[in-house]
Amino acid sequence: MDTLSQDLVRAVAAVQQQTPDAQRSAELAVEAERLNRAIRRASCLTRFTDEPAHFFCSLEDGAR
């Protein structure tokens, strides 16, 4: 199990009390894992030095 999946398991356990409906809880965990897969598909594109704030630079640099 990779780190992200372990994080997910811990997160699911932590929020069980906030979503006591078992079916909904399971659905939301499945959705979170689906979104996680989307990020893992793209994460090879990031470099070690990338930061969220770089987005503002990309917007400014992207203007013509």
Place this chain on the structure above:
Amino acid sequence: MIDPTLLDLTEVADAIVAGHASSVEITKSCLARIKAWQPQINAFIRLDEESALRQAAECDAELAAGRRRGPLHGVPLAHKDLLYRKGRITTGGSRILRDTFADTTSTLLERLDAAGAVDLGTLNMSEFAAGPTGHNVHYGPARNPYDRSRITGGSSSGSGAAVGARLVFGSLGSDTGGSIRLPAAACNVVGLKATYGRVSRHGAVARSWSLDHVGPLARTARDCAVIFAVVAGYDPRDPTTSTRKVPDLPVLLSDLDNASLMGIRIGVPGEPILGTLDAAVAAALERSLRVLEARGATLREVPFGDLAHLADIGETIIKSEAATMHREWLQTRPGDYAHQVRVRIEGGFYIPATQYLEALRLRAVLLDRFLEETMAEVDLIHCPVIAFPVPTIAETDVEAEAGSVVLDLVRRITTYTRPFNFLGVPAVSVPCGFDLAGLPIAFQLVGRPFAEALCLRVAAAYQTATDFHRKAPQL
């Protein structure tokens, strides 16, 4: 005399300045129309009749004394009920905030006030701006002015309905995954989501601070340009706003007068995306391309990338930030949320911080890639807003459905809108026809960062050649 509510925003603003009509007369006409339409479409959450007439009278008195506040002097508007005005309740479409008075006024309402706009009241919306259809279990759904059994789109449902039904001349909505463009498309009006950071969000109820955009819905691109020029620009109270200069209104409007699109390159997606469209929507979009081409634009196919992938990465951000903001209320007042809203927000509790931060890190990388690959040789992208006919309120009511049904509905409606919130680029929804049932169809123009003026110019050129936006709904 023509019903003044059928004039455009710019036309009515000119009529007031020229003395052809007073702001009080125009405001009374709007109020009369609101009273006739409200029982049918439920566009307003609150109507401030006395206050509106008082503001209008002040505008008339100022004009008589030779003072014009700005380009919206005396023009009645109303906005999505998520913009704070000090001392007034701002519900955010929710039960939780229905008795909460704002202790500040949003920057955008201050700027509209300074430009002379008359504020008629607050407009319906999806609860906490979470919902692309316009359903609201607390205040009832807004209904489409072109067919009251159909959705308005959301979450700026009242903005779409009120502008489409000619109850107001323009409105501010907010857009985190399509919430300006979807109701604009479904209600046959123009809706502009500007570049992320172009328009202040100070004093606006947040849905997801990294993806929220506030912007105008109005009957024409020209009307949107006027509101955009008034509200856009740096705001020290919103540190995410850009310091980049906003074009002056005369320059912006002068650009819009140029109906030639010679030299403008428009990218269109290839077959795989067109294959997902309803036939009537695809035909209307194709016809709109021919109009743009006839105006001088050059069309070329572009690699469109995987839109669903971008939308999913953005969804991690929305869910994480919404869950952060709503954590306390979800623990203490869970029964005050609609099921469909709660399901979407609760999903954020299942997302690890590492996943959220990776989504944020990817934003710059994927924006760079979009600009270098998809937009490398074009100035704008042309694509759908909603890929299928405007559905009914009944068939999109998922309040009693499983969480997976709710999430699937959101994905289907927002396929073409959510990616551009994640990328932060400007996008405008433009009416381009009606299906066989008489429901509006729209296309979307997507630009490079800060290219709002170009988006509006091309939209305006399209509207000078077509009259779909002139078809008012019947009571």
